[in-house]
Amino acid sequence: MNIPDLKTEFDKLRPSYMRLAENVKAALIQFLNEQNLDFVEIETRVKEFDSFVSKIERKGYKDPLVEITDICGLRIINYYPSDLKSIEEILKNEFDLIESSNKEEEMEDDRFGYRSFHFIATIKEEWLNAPNYRGLKNLKFEIQARTILMHGWAAISHKLSYKHERDVPKKFRRDLFRLSALFELADEQFERLRLERKTYSESFIEPDSKGENQFIPRDKLNTDSLQALLNYYFPDREKSNDISELVSEITSLEMDLVDYNSAVRSVITYLDEIEKEENAVSDTLIKWAQLGAARTVLDLTNDNYFKRHKGGTIPEELLEVVENWREKIGKNS
Numbered sequence: 503m504n505i506p507d508l509k510t511e512f513d514k515l516r517p518s519y520m521r522l523a524e525n526v527k528a529a530l531i532q533f534l535n536e537q538n539l540d541f542v543e544i545e546t547r548v549k550e551f552d553s554f555v556s557k558i559e560r561k562g563y564k565d566p567l568v569e570i571t572d573i574c575g576l577r578i579i580n581y582y583p584s585d586l587k588s589i590e591e592i593l594k595n596e597f598d599l600i601e602s603s604n605k606e607e608e609m610e611d612d613r614f615g616y617r618s619f620h621f622i623a624t625i626k627e628e629w630l631n632a633p634n635y636r637g638l639k640n641l642k643f644e645i646q647a648r649t650i651l652m653h654g655w656a657a658i659s660h661k662l663s664y665k666h667e668r669d670v671p672k673k674f675r676r677d678l679f680r681l682s683a684l685f686e687l688a689d690e691q692f693e694r695l696r697l698e699r700k701t702y703s704e705s706f707i708e709p710d711s712k713g714e715n716q717f718i719p720r721d722k723l724n725t726d727s728l729q730a731l732l733n734y735y736f737p738d739r740e741k742s743n744d745i746s747e748l749v750s751e752i753t754s755l756e757m758d759l760v761d762y763n764s765a766v767r768s769v770i771t772y773l774d775e776i777e778k779e780e781n782a783v784s785d786t787l788i789k790w791a792q793l794g795a796a797r798t799v800l801d802l803t804n805d806n807y808f809k810r811h812k813g814g815t816i817p818e819e820l821l822e823v824v825e826n827w828r829e830k831i832g833k834n835s
Contacts, residue, residue, distance in 0.1 A: 505555065512551050513569060515641075519548045519574040522641050525634045526576060526625070530645075533592045534578075542579040542650050549573050571600070571622045572644035579653045582696055583689050589647045597623040600642065618656070635728035651692075655685040703730040706750055719759040723750055727759055734793040735766050740791040748796055755804055765803040766796075769831060773798060776827050783819045802828055 523546040534541055549557075554566070554573065563569045575676070578589060593599060600622040622644055629635045648656070653799075670678055703726060717734040721727050725746050752762050773795055780788050782799045789797065800807040801824045808828065811821060 503663065508555070508566070512554060513604060515567065516548060516551075518637060518641060519643075520599055521624075521634070522638050522643055523548055523574045523576060525638075526574075526645075527644060529596070530576065530578065530592075533596055534589070537592060538589060539585050539588055539592075540581055542653075542812075543608055545579070546576050549575075564768060571642045572754055574641065574643040574647045575646070576643060577648070577653075579650055582693050583649055584696075586647050586649070590619060590621075593621050593623065593645060593647075596626075597621075598626055601624050607694075616650055618743050619656060621645045621647075629787040641690040649689055651685050651689045652711040655682065702734070704725055707731045707734060721759065723749060723752060723757075723759040723762070728752070728762075731759070731763060731766070734795060736792045736795050739795055742791060742793050745793065748793060751797075751800070751807070755800070755807055757804075762799075765786060766799050769799055770803070772827060772831065776802075778824060779823045780820050782825060784817070798824065800832060 513648055526545050530544055549572070554570065557563075557570060558566045561569075564780065580586065580589065588734050590602070593602075602619070602621045603620070604619055622642055624640060624642055625635055625638060627639075641692055706720060707715050707730075710716050715734075717731055719731070720728070728745055728749055729741075732739075732741070773790075776798065777788065777790055788794075801811060802808075808824070
């Protein structure tokens, strides 16, 4: 096929690849969220015609519209190396995988390079009846999955135009090897820190004489110990990515983890009913997240904290509910 004819065919297909990229990205976001896998972002791109022709010239394809598998490309950038295996399982279950490769396993021990998982896939047959996927049958797409540090290394080495060892002047190779090792070590250390934080959080939960788990405030107040407390008392409420402000609020009240744990235990049986009453007087549906429940505990148990809210941005009718419950709890204590 000559270049003008090839461009005509490519231009006809490119809108379908654009739609494919958009819809596969939406599906990936849903799949990752369903598995509670945090990610930085999902990038998409569809090749421009010049890039398409350049690859044909480099690789010598005879039927490029069939043989080139990365006209549509997506990249999942996540946080931790261990999540890459979970992402691989999602892709195996949710798409028809044609091939997969682990670039790290393919590298020799004495070589540097960017590490990532690569997959070539098509959408499943049963998806084709959905409006978003009609007309996308047999269109291949490439998905790369890599950690943010892998991505950083790839971006920097690409900027330097170093993809292979042969690209690097000999005088710079030792420095590149050392830098590559540092990126890999940092990935491993963040993974280790993640596991140690999990172990630390679990250390606050201890069974009592009846075998029932209890929260034991065995360390100082910090973001991890407070998050462990919130997870124990409010496991079904939405978590916050940053509870450092709440730590500061509790500390400013001259409370420690033991004090706050006692405060939660003293009012936790009332919280569901208070939430229902706030919903009854509010124009909008209220569903406390962990932070909302945590701050309501402070409103109920700490006079100084409640005074700060009076005259603030919290609607008067909601403050009135809390104030009534403060009186009830005070009379019952």
